[in-house]
Amino acid sequence: MSTTVELPALGESVTEGTITRWLVEVGETVSVDQPIVEVSTDKVDTEVPSPVAGVIEEILVEEDEDIEVGAPLVVIGDGSGSASKEEADQAPAKEAPVAEEAPAEEKKEEAPAASAGSSEGTEVTLPALGESVTEGTITRWLKEIGEEVAVDEPLVEVSTDKVDTEVPSPVAGTLLEIRIQEDEDAEVGQVLAVIGSASAASAPAEKAPEAPAAEEKKEEAPAAPAEEEKKEEAPAADSAPASENTGEAYVTPLVRKLAKQEGVDLSTVKGTGVGGRIRKQDVQAAADAKKSAAPAVEAKPAAEAPAANAAPAQKAAAPAVEKSSKRGTTEKAPRIRQVVAKRMVESLAISAQLTTVQEIDLTRLMALRNKAKDGFAAREGAKLTVLPFFVKAVTEALQQFPQFNSSMSEDFKEITYHGSENVGLAVDTPRGLMVPVIKDAGDLNISGIAKKIGDVAGRARDGQVSPEELSGSTFTISSTGQTGGVFFTPIINQPNVAILGIGSTNKRPAIVQDADGNDVIAVRSLAYFSLTYDHRVVDGADAGRFLNFLKTRLEEAAFDAELGL
Structure with missing residues (x-):
């Protein structure tokens, strides 16, 4: 059965928006609340999350097209409706678990640290951290999978644009699953982790001999770049390209927007985050370096021409006139x-x-x-x-x-x-x-x-x-x-x-x-x-x-x- 996702209401006076970028492709599996598309309105830019779990079967509105609130955006189903995708050979493998336990299985595939008992646990969400705070960045997990936590015990450190703080555990139990990895952004209300009883975590613990096989699967799939790249620091030549590719995949819309605003080319930025991921701080540092380098370039002509008094003054004034790259071009108005x-x-x-x-x-x-x-x-x-x-x-x-x-x-x-x-x-x-x-x-x-x-x-x-x-x-x-x-x-x-x-x-x-x-x-x-x-x-x-x-x-x-x- 397929679900047609419509453009939700984005504010009291917002009646339509423009599709700026799709975050998923046809044939891709998505989970509940996973951002699937970026929409620009006359008020703000925002992401639209998926209301259901499943496979993207059809995208109904192309990028740069306008759409009214309530109009259909995309069709999400079990994958049977997306027969034209190139990865047809992999579809049966994904469809089988979806048909049986769609939400549970998809969450397990996306979260490499998920346990079999995660569906029986309590979801820990990012709480409200202030009147104007809408999101935060996971800076450090204070607990590991399988570790016991007590009520109100600090679970994770979160950094926002206002303060750095710790999020306490709302319940006592065992940490079964981590949904948001370190250095990733999370919105207020988004699920960070799953905490359950010790018995729920005992099942995977008894299957200790199978752990190496699970580790090998993680190495094959690029779903957990954070831990594997740390382990494979020795072959630097091979890991560098992989780190760059993974970092590009992990650039968030907020980081990409900041880079566009500051005129920073992301391909030239070296990420300092987990797995080489580019963070906001990296883009800001690149922007600051770019600005600080500008005066040095402008001062150079004056230093190289000390011969005449008039000439240096004329040469020094020339760099102050910056020619915009938009000269002689035509573009669609934002x-x-x-x-x-x-x-x-x-x-x-x-x-x-x-x-x-x-x-x-x-x-x-x-x-x-x-x-x-x-x-x-x-x-x-x-x-x-x-x-x-x-x-x-x-x-x-x-x-x-x-x-x-x-x-x-x-x-x-x-x-x-x-x-x-x-x-x-x-x-x-x-x-x-x-x-x-x-x-x-x-x-x-x-x-x-x-x-x-x-x-x-x-x-x-x-x-x-x-x-x-x-x-x-x-x-x-x-x-x-x-x-x-x-x-x-x-x-x-x-x-x-x-x-x-x-x-x-x-x-x-x-x-x-x-x-x-x-x-x-x-x-x-x-x-x-x-x-x-x-x-x-x-x-x-x-x-x-x-x-x-x-x-x-x-x-x-x-x-x-x-x-x-």
């Missing part, structure tokens, strides 16, 4: 670029957009931030930038001027004033522009806002933010950040009615009053705040009052109490 394009055009067609600009003196705020940032970081464990102050001032303005925190119905007959301030933050990521949302921002203080910004913005750049965190905004803030730009006119993020654009902060001469009330020229830190609003809901006078509120609040910079000063 899905996120397509979605941004579609929504920006729709936004301009839906609402009547107008922009008002206000110059704000941030001199006092910058001084306050510089005074408090070190103590804040030590106390709160978060970086204090000027953005939390902007968000705080905006939420206060939204509470006083609710028309900017509203939305209009399609027939123009109703305006909904939202009961909370959910502030979206436009973030520049390697994949393109993303807008993670800080929910209930109006209920947070400076510290809470700063932590939320660091969390969601960081995970947005790393591709770890969930679809739910990218929807539900009631107002949006966009900033030029370090890219420069005096001011800009942002486009409203529908169904919001307004968006605030914050230009770069620059020191310029300005006329201010001294202590005696005299006009003097002084150097001030100034920035332009541009408010784009929907003229169907908001009038120009409202926009002026909103920006004047921000101007007064930020120029006074009365945030000392919240910073503990």
Whole structure:
């Protein structure tokens, strides 16, 4: 009997996705929850796990094709429907055990350390390791197959992007099976190991004479590169190619994505993981080495031409102009670029957009931030930038001027004033522009806002933010950040009615009053705040009052109490 797997719901507002890469082939055996395909949406990139165990009989959607939620992806069965695969001779051997005990036998084939009693044990899953942690890397198993473990005894060490921790055993018994090998990634909720009773493990223990035969089978099948490559360190010449091939097979989608973002060629990276597997750290090290090597190349022309004063300056300037490899090429627009394009055009067609600009003196705020940032970081464990102050001032303005925190119905007959301030933050990521949302921002203080910004913005750049965190905004803030730009006119993020654009902060001469009330020229830190609003809901006078509120609040910079000063 065959099962048709459909594209599952990937978030509240996600209706379709693009197949970026199939992780399996027709004729390949898969287990329950094994990732089978990578899907890219306008929110995030994700993997779709198999809901059943069996053999891939038919792939219904090719790579780079779009598919709607609920549409069929692939057919998984007992293998009888995939008669066209080249490995037909091996099919009967795989089909026989599948027909009798499909789930149990497939798990045994995939896990080289599985025992006969594993089906009677308790599955140990990767627990939740923090609010924003979705996966971890197995760094070291503290127990071996057949070893006794007690309740709450540390079982395995796991490394995440936040902390390194130990996972305790939820039950007492014997470690029957290890599902995730060292240096492999596991998602929260994924099965790590199986623990059962000592009697369940006694059966394989009594068959000790057959152990060598099992060891030989492991050597023949490349399913356990971690242990066998350690044992065969002597024949270095033969093991090197095998290690490279195995390492390539074990490159995870996350590592491959990071390599693509950093422009690192995986074939040039030497893996330091088990069996030569390429880890995130290896890719990051290669990226850092590539960046650090760039200045040396740029400095070389100046050192080689000391003859004339003008010539070195001209030669030194040439390497600064990097020619993109995309020049003169045509490519399919990434899905996120397509979605941004579609929504920006729709936004301009839906609402009547107008922009008002206000110059704000941030001199006092910058001084306050510089005074408090070190103590804040030590106390709160978060970086204090000027953005939390902007968000705080905006939420206060939204509470006083609710028309900017509203939305209009399609027939123009109703305006909904939202009961909370959910502030979206436009973030520049390697994949393109993303807008993670800080929910209930109006209920947070400076510290809470700063932590939320660091969390969601960081995970947005790393591709770890969930679809739910990218929807539900009631107002949006966009900033030029370090890219420069005096001011800009942002486009409203529908169904919001307004968006605030914050230009770069620059020191310029300005006329201010001294202590005696005299006009003097002084150097001030100034920035332009541009408010784009929907003229169907908001009038120009409202926009002026909103920006004047921000101007007064930020120029006074009365945030000392919240910073503990």
